[in-house]
Amino acid sequence: MAATLDARLFAGLTVLLLAATTGCKADPECTDVQSCAALEDPLLDADFTKVDLLSREVEFRRVDGGATWLGCNATLDGVCTPSSLRVSDSKSMWSQNYREEHPQLPITVAPFYMGRFEVTAGQYARCVQAGKCVAAPTGKDVDGYNYVGGDSNKLDHAINGTSWHQAHAYCRFLGGRLPTEAEWEFAARGGCVRLKKSGLDCARAMPTWSFGKEFPQIRADVGTVVPEEFNDYAILASNTAKVNWGSQQVGSKPLGISPWGMHDMTGNVWEWTSTSGDFDHHCKLCPECDSCTKPQNCSCSSVTDPGPEKTTKMTLKGGGFTNSAKDTRVSARMSIGASNNQAIVGFRCAIEIPAGAVAN
Numbered sequence: 001m002a003a004t005l006d007a008r009l010f011a012g013l014t015v016l017l018l019a020a021t022t023g024c025k026a027d028p029e030c031t032d033v034q035s036c037a038a039l040e041d042p043l044l045d046a047d048f049t050k051v052d053l054l055s056r057e058v059e060f061r062r063v064d065g066g067a068t069w070l071g072c073n074a075t076l077d078g079v080c081t082p083s084s085l086r087v088s089d090s091k092s093m094w095s096q097n098y099r100e101e102h103p104q105l106p107i108t109v110a111p112f113y114m115g116r117f118e119v120t121a122g123q124y125a126r127c128v129q130a131g132k133c134v135a136a137p138t139g140k141d142v143d144g145y146n147y148v149g150g151d152s153n154k155l156d157h158a159i160n161g162t163s164w165h166q167a168h169a170y171c172r173f174l175g176g177r178l179p180t181e182a183e184w185e186f187a188a189r190g191g192c193v194r195l196k197k198s199g200l201d202c203a204r205a206m207p208t209w210s211f212g213k214e215f216p217q218i219r220a221d222v223g224t225v226v227p228e229e230f231n232d233y234a235i236l237a238s239n240t241a242k243v244n245w246g247s248q249q250v251g252s253k254p255l256g257i258s259p260w261g262m263h264d265m266t267g268n269v270w271e272w273t274s275t276s277g278d279f280d281h282h283c284k285l286c287p288e289c290d291s292c293t294k295p296q297n298c299s300c301s302s303v304t305d306p307g308p309e310k311t312t313k314m315t316l317k318g319g320g321f322t323n324s325a326k327d328t329r330v331s332a333r334m335s336i337g338a339s340n341n342q343a344i345v346g347f348r349c350a351i352e353i354p355a356g357a358v359a360n
Helices: 005-009 033-039 121-129 164-173 181-189 191-195 199-205 228-232 281-285
Strands: 014-018 048-053 056-063 066-070 105-109 112-115 270-276 313-317 333-337 350-352
Touching: 056 181, 066 181, 066 191, 066 199, 105 181, 105 281, 112 181, 121 164, 164 270, 181 191, 181 270, 181 313, 191 199
Parallel strands: none
Antiparallel strands: 014 048, 048 056, 056 112, 066 105, 112 350, 270 313, 313 333
């Protein structure tokens, strides 16, 4: 008999799997997946697990996996177009000027579970109390840190200031791990299965932001100026006042949920992944890229997600409360040292689905 998920991954924890429902009950005329997800009760429109962790629920949604495209979709995305690329000798966070988002790479992702929300300060504190996690940095509100020793006003905010090692330890505590970059983008964009497209049609349809709606007026040269409507979808610099500085309550922008039902994949905090921070990561995965000097010129055959990696620098995704809209695009990636603690950085966890496992 195939091993069950709870026996394989959650020994000692209570796991509840709810069956998926289909359709858009709130609006029978609705046919768009993302609009339906916003209208439905998010707890009912996809499989997810509830893990009873010291009386604190951590929710995961099933992502079916399949084909997707990793990186910049220059057809829709006006920021990372080949004309914007400039090669720099520096390897600092943004010096590559979007080159690290190329080439757009067809990649296959195995089924997995993804955290519906970013891990909160309250959830992380329970891991600390259990002796399995190291306390995150603390500070005054102006510093933007949410781990403030039990402040009830911050417990439902995204935990931030955690290093990659701290985030990794928390996910291990749940029986999971940090998502790979390919898994993260698949959960944010929907993959070809949710877009109902294949091949190059799927590549050209990959949305710029996790909520799918496009804002073509946002380009690399507009800085933090964004359409007012964008503020309804994400927590970013244009709507985070100094008096409320820092990451915000998870799930506070329901219009911004991804096609698989994940919240805050655009903005709030950057999220650690288990993918190397190598700027040429996409290029090195592409068999046809002989040189990474001009990765935008590479036409790649499909590859399989290589899985978790561990290096001194790791990739962050999603953008945060200090960023402009262009830096919260799904393909945007930032690389920092795995030991760094920054107030704009948090995480969510993923859980592998073992081959042959069944959800019960």
